[in-house]
Amino acid sequence: MQALTQTVFPCYAEADREIAAEVAAFLERGADVRVFLEEGSLAPGQDLAEKAREARTADTVLVLFSRHSLPSPWPRARWEAALVHEPAAEGVRIAFLRLDDCAPPRVLEPRFDLENSSLAGLRALKRWVRRAALFLDPSPCPRVPGSELDLELLGAALADRPGSDLAPSLELALDFADSFRQDFDSVLRLDCGARSLASLAGDLAAQLDLRLEGDLANNLERLREFCTSRRFLLIFAEAGSAGPAWELAFGGRCSTLFVEGPSAMPPATGDLVAAQHALALAQTTADWTEICRSARLGRRLTRDAGRLAECYEMMEQWYVAAESRGDPHVLDEAAREMVWILEAWGSQEEAARLDFRRSLESGDQMMLPFEFSPPGESPPV
DSSP, X not given: OOOOOEEEEEEBOXXXXXXXXXXXXXXXXXXXXXXXXXXXXXXXXXXXXXXXXXXXXXXXXXXXXXXXXXXXXXXXXXXXXXXXXXXXHHTOEEEEEEOSSOOOOTTOOSEEEOGGGOHHHHHHXXXXXXXXXXXXXXXXXXXXXXXXXXXXXXXXXXXXXXXXXXXXXXXXXXXXXXXXXXXXXXXXXXEOTTOOHHHHHHHHHXXXXXXXXXXXXHHHHHHHHHHHTSOEEEEEETOTTTOGGGGGOOOXXXXXXXXXXXXXXXXXXXXXXXXXXXXXXXXXXXXXXXXXXXXXXXXXXHHHTTOHHHHHHXXXXXXXXXXXXXXXXXXXXXXXXXXXXXXXXXXXXXXXXHHHHHHHHHTOOOXXXXXXOOTTSOOOO
């Protein structure tokens, strides 16, 4: 079940409406909150302390200080209860924004400096509103010399709002992920290379702790539903200019960063990746024994993990390779696995057709359907 959208109530003078609207739009784009902008404007004769009491119906209160909204003088007795003690007692988060050269009480924290619509101040505010969400560091990486402008451009495209972009190197992509880690719930990296869409979807689901046992189309739809509602950063290394990874740019709240070219950093490896690579090259590999070993290993790993779309893909590749080599035993073994998966997906007709073909190729005797006749009656013609 998805959590309810967090609400933010800004308290501001009507003369500051323009900058209040900028703050609201920035937070709604990048922090997935609902901002009560219209409700936050001070009524004639109303002060910020009174409006802050009204704002505590929201999850988070923002008090915007400026020369238009800050009374002078403003005795501590008029604001301390409303801005300090009462929010603390009720568990309401409250922050203070300085819009110009005014001088709000120094004891009010946290404070964010938004003079001249400071982007650094807006980002710091957004991260505070997001509560500095948990960051999953993909891997340690060195800073890329001279990358400040590239990082800023990526930040504007992917961190300040959801979006997709390209990075010239994986090193820069991971540098960006490290620099803007507080803007995302999680950062997930997939090494694409020559891998298939089914294998990339399986890897992404595994990183998200999702067990997807459906066919590829159903798995992609479930991933889309899961990712579009979350502030993820997906990094696809060696994605190519038109590879299968581009189908995993889900949109919604999720940002995606593609690295087209090769990387000097080593890709992720493992038994499953090796098995999938071996099956993908089965038609051009001479060592049939090694191919069969990889196929059986991949079958076990994918079945145990519930990654049936990948298992089916590998069995198809194994089946085709067995046909070209004239190996009836492997044809039967691969086909049986494919039939089992199709039945698990509810594709009974396709499973029956494949099983019939398997029986013909393996020499199994299939029983033809017939009707029973009651005793004393002739069988139907």
